[in-house]
Amino acid sequence: MSIQLTEVSKTFGTFQALKSLNLTIEKGEFIAILGPSGCGKTTLLRLLAGFEQPTTGEIRMNRQVAAKPGFSLPPEKRHIGMVFQSFALWPHMNVTEHVRFPIRHHQETPAHIRDKEQERIASVLQMVGLSQHGTRMPHELSGGQKQRVAIARAIASEPSLLLMDEPLSSLDAMLRMDMRREIQSIHRQTGTSIVYVTHDQSEALAMADRIVVMKDGGIEQIGAPQDIYLRPQTEFVAKFVSKANLIRGRWNHDRFVPAGADGSVEWQGSRVAEYFKSCGLYPVRPDQFQLDSPDPSGIPGEVTNVQFQGKEFHYHIRTEDGQWEISSPRQFHLRDKVSLQLPASEQL
Structure with missing residues (x-):
């Protein structure tokens, strides 16, 4: 999915969370949104997900208007997957049921996936290394396994866009390294566009095709990881990233x-x-x-x-x-x- 944000801003009362953002995300691109707490990262993600409407500007997905003031295409019609910081697993569903849920209930799930549901579930569980854990309940899983279930659920319906909000922040250092590799591998296998929100510079530098550095609701710099790290354009980027x-x-x-x-x-x-x-x-x-x-x-x-x-x-x-x-x-x-x-x- 290609995405274009044009002069997008968002205010909550008198507080301006986002300031006239212009950003283009190409199909299949891995974009990291990097910045400190309160810089507007999650607000931007919520706009892309359809949970919020922009105050000004326009968001286009595959050249079609997805959001503008007074209009927002609902999340279920955007063909997106989302991975939350808190895993957000349902305690009464086992691993297989978590993966099955979006296949059956997302309106945009392609017919070839619905028709071969079991094959898709098996394929996704293999992709995230959980083939042997399909019958386990969330309380029987480790933190890393829970995060894998959350990712498997998000990609099960073959979304065009995968939104990830600080997905590794609750894991320990070794698990974070393992999950970085898993996410990179999934991106290569699926070709899905990914927007990955993080405050961790090392995560953004290690995984993204491009990094969007944000500060106080605005974009400070956009570029490849090497450019952001080696050639900062502002004092904030120099101090925060490198x-x-x-x-x-x-x-x-x-x-x-x-x-x-x-x-x-x-x-x-x-x-x-x-x-x-x-x-x-x-x-x-x-x-x-x-x-x-x-x-x-x-x-x-x-x-x-x-x-x-x-x-x-x-x-x-x-x-x-x-x-x-x-x-x-x-x-x-x-x-x-x-x-x-x-x-x-x-x-x-």
Whole structure:
């Protein structure tokens, strides 16, 4: 399903939850909607699902108007599947009955699926790794298995659009990694368009074809995961997605001289967004800096906090410009004097 939002906004009383959004989602695309709590992610998802009407603007699905002020195509006529954060399983139905329900009750279920219901149920359960658990009740399942049932139910009727609202947030770290792979595999097998709402940067970066970063009801940046992470266009995206340090200094065309250096340190920045150049800033991710013993060719600093993370250490380094976050495989100790350099290979 292709989707087009044109100047879509949504207000609740005096509060504006969404501000004139323009977004196109191509057929079969995996889009992650990424942002902090309260940025409008779930409101956008509810508009796509048909649970809310836009205050202004228009939503088209497969070129047909699905919503505009005063009109909204009901959810049951949109041929969508939805996966909720809370699983939302029915306690009186076993796994097979959960998968059967949308096949029988969704108006848009294709005839070839209705005619071969048992085959479809078996296929979907195999897809999510639950072939041996069809007779189990929800209380007999683990958290990961419950989430698989929720996904199986959502895709059973072969929806054109799958909406996922923070589906992994209630799972532990290892289960989240497993379920990411499952969702990616299902997307490859079904070719269904997916809109995936999350506040977890790693989920969005790992799975999506494109990421829509939202803040305060508006879109900050849209792009491929690599572009969002490596080439942020605003301060919010730099800090929220790649947790960049915003280094102050002065720009001379595409060359940057950081504050705190003796003037001889200069970084290339031809791909740094104009926003940062206009503000006298240079975004540097924690893993881009090279941390060394004191060296006059680098920026001097002092270690103020250390966290061991297995393959690397996470440091807080105090410099003349402020406190920066650095990741490095080299070990230093609290109050050690260090030197920070940005290798040419890491300069934008």
